[in-house]
Amino acid sequence: MAERSTAAVDVADTSGEQSLTAQADQSTADGVAQNRERDTESDEVQGSARTEGSGKVPVPELHSGHKLARRYRLEECVTRLDGFSSWRAVDEKLRRAVGVHVLPANHARARSVLAAARSSALLGDPRFVQVLDAVEENDLVYVVHEWLPDATELTALLAAGPLEPYDAYQMVSQVAAAMAAAHREGLAHLRLNPNAVLRTSTGQWRIRGLAVNAALRGIVSDTPQRADTEAVGALLYAALTQRWPYENDAYGLSGLPKDLGLIPPDQVRAGVHRGLSELAMRALVNDGATASRHESPCTTPEELVKAIGEMPRIRPPEPAFTAPPEYQHTTYQQGAYGRSAPHAGVTQPVPTPPPPLQSRTGKALKWAVSALLIAALGLGSWQLADALMERGGKADDQNQTQTTDESDKNKARTKPVKPFVIHAAQEFVAKGDAQHPADVGKTYDGDSSSYWRTNSFIDGPVLAPYKPGVGIVYDLGSAQEISTADIGLYYGGNHTTVELYAADSLQPPSLDAMQKIGTVTTSGNNAVVKVTKQVKTQYVLVWLTALPYASGDEYSNAGYKQAITDVTFKG
Secondary structure (H helix, E strand, C coil): CCCCCCCCCCECCCCCCCCCCCCCCCCCCCCCCCCCCCCCCCCCCCCCCEECCCCCCCCCCCCCCCEECCCEEEEEEEEEECCEEEEEEEECCCCEEEEEEEEECCCCCHHHHHHHHHHHHHHCCCCECCEEEEEEECCEEEEEEECCCCCEEHHHHHHCCCCCHHHHHHHHHHHHHHHHHHHHCCCCCCCCCCCCEEECCCCCEEECCCCHHHHHHCEECCCHHHHHHHHHHHHHHHHHHCEECCCCCECCEEECCCCCCCCCHHHHCCCCCHHHHHHHHHHHCCCCCCCCCCCCCCCCHHHHHHHHHHCCCCCCCCCCCCCCCCCCCCCCCCCCCCCCCCCCCCCCCCCCCCCCCCCHHHHHHHHHHHHHHHHHHHHHHHHHHHHHHHHHHHHHHHHHHHHHHHHHHHHHHCCCCCECCCCEEEEECCCCCCCCHHHHHHHCCCCCCCCEECCCECCCCECCCCCCCEEEEEEEEEEEECCEEEEEECCCCCCEEEEEEEECCCCCCCHHHCEEEEEEEECCCEEEEECCCCCEEEEEEEEEEECCEECCCCCCCCEECCEEEEEEEEC
8 A cells, every 4th residue: 555645746767866865954945935045054964974076067047037847937046056056936837936946957966856856756745845846958957846935944933042842842743753754765854954944834844855955965974864863853952942052153053162062951041841851862962872871862763753752742831811801881782782872961761662552453453362362271271181181090100110210320320431541652553654653642632633643545445455554552551441432533534443452562562462342433523432342451552444535634645544633441
């Protein structure tokens, strides 16, 4: 089963070339209208990344108004560096803003840029700024990508001060999970810095320049996973302290004092979240002991995602309470709606009610109404007496039945139904790749607006035989006898099938090692699974084997997919 969708991309034939797997740190204007790249700033290349020669090639003579492929009209040059240029442009066919990188076809890096753009486009992950087109035409190579006018660079956010702990937690969670997904497909960034990370108006974090930015500058690395992991640690360090974790100033941030070494964020600024401070150090010092010397270093994005998942979830700040405005009487509430307000001290005349009906027609109408009322009362009294006589003989039987029913209800109420506390959770992967392991905590955080979601699958609705299912194992703290599981679902639609399994640990070896205890299929936004085989277990697997079809959104493409918002187990 295909677990990633293919972005629309028109790429020139590059058969026989190697796919670029580790080339990309600072963005090249990949989609923020008000934030251009500052190439004049000092770039801190992490890990073992190195820059290859560019070959002296003259920059193409392009200007505002120039059209590529009779479609992309160049509007504004935002970067001109090292033989290539980057532009804000307009796609006249689809009438939308796009970004374009342009370089000569005989440039030493042209082949690598095309290969990197193709690989990035095939990833199709919405957490990255998408490559839309990659073409070699008329002695030019150009790469077209999304332009996000509503997004803000992390550089601009940090100019106003460090991020709140919740915002920093969301940033590192989403960026680390995105980079882990990219590395599983053999793609690296290598220029991941505050200019390359964007926050949209909806609060989602997105990464631009995956593979392409490094290819434009000829950056490669022998240890791409370690380099990107250290870069994520540097982003978190900067978000917590508003300082760059190296001696040199960069991206509008001051570096650390010289000869002091790398010190934890909570020693740089007071009030820094301790758990996030240790997490940043585990990612930064990934070739030896960490500053705390209690936790092992994180050397890959996957290890960083696992470390984030083991942290206690950081909740958003409580909204500030605003006192309601003082109550004011209005002319409508005083019964003067539609009339001008009376002047102070002026007595308003009381309108005279209309006289009662005094004509012959009015008298006849009153007598007719009175007669109808008398007839209705007589008929009702007769029917009531008849009903009481029929029920007289059954009164004893009904009293006995009611007494029995009330007794049964009281007995049923004596057995309490209580929800169990979920102590921990972990995504279970039976085959293939994980879905979104960093988000499992959102399924029991009490917030119905947050959720763990699956990937968007092209084939469906049943995942087998390509993938037996996807799901999460929950730890209830001790062995419990479960009666039902109430599971909130984000996407409605047919085919959602949920199964429950009793497991022996938070990391069961296989699906065959667990015992199935219940299943349900639903088309709504809630699934209640009743346990059909009573067992006592501490660990429960919520397992999705069939998914509904849903349209694309800002987080995933259209396909067969589902998301879990809340999970409650009851005994």
